[in-house]
Amino acid sequence: MESKKILHNVFQNIEVGIGEVSKVVGVSQRQLRYWEEKGYIKPVSDDNSGVRRYNLSTLYLIVFIKEQLDKGFTLAAAFERSKDIRVKSKIVRTFFEHTFNDVKITNPDKGYGEIDLGELRTDDGKMYHFKGVVDERGRYVKIDE
């Protein structure tokens, strides 16, 4: 199987217990159970042990909600905002999963490189290449003819 898909599966199947999540994220176990009761988060639906496990997606959601709470939003407001983030994340992920294959390393030591972001053909037949660049100047997009 393609390595990217394997890693995708691995990350998708990572599960963390409520104790770990609570400790690392800084949210109490009581809160996590309460958020679940409110329907905001859902433990991975598996066996009948009754022990809660959370996958990566839920983990991201938990972290996001926590951040919003810290900023002063109510729990309800935090969850409402997370809906936006989830859609945006999916869009970004879809876009970059596609372009991740076309990465050219320009400087291995410094971690510089170029990402092929696709082509653009204008009405008059000219062809351009969009490239995402990471180099000593930072992070930017350029257009090559």
Add this chain to the structure above:
DNA sequence: GTTCTAACA
């Protein structure tokens, strides 16, 4: 030792 539910502060 960890997690669960339920109940009360």
Add this chain to the structure above:
DNA sequence: TGTTAGAA
């Protein structure tokens, strides 16, 4: 939400 009790 925090905490605590009692069970798994």
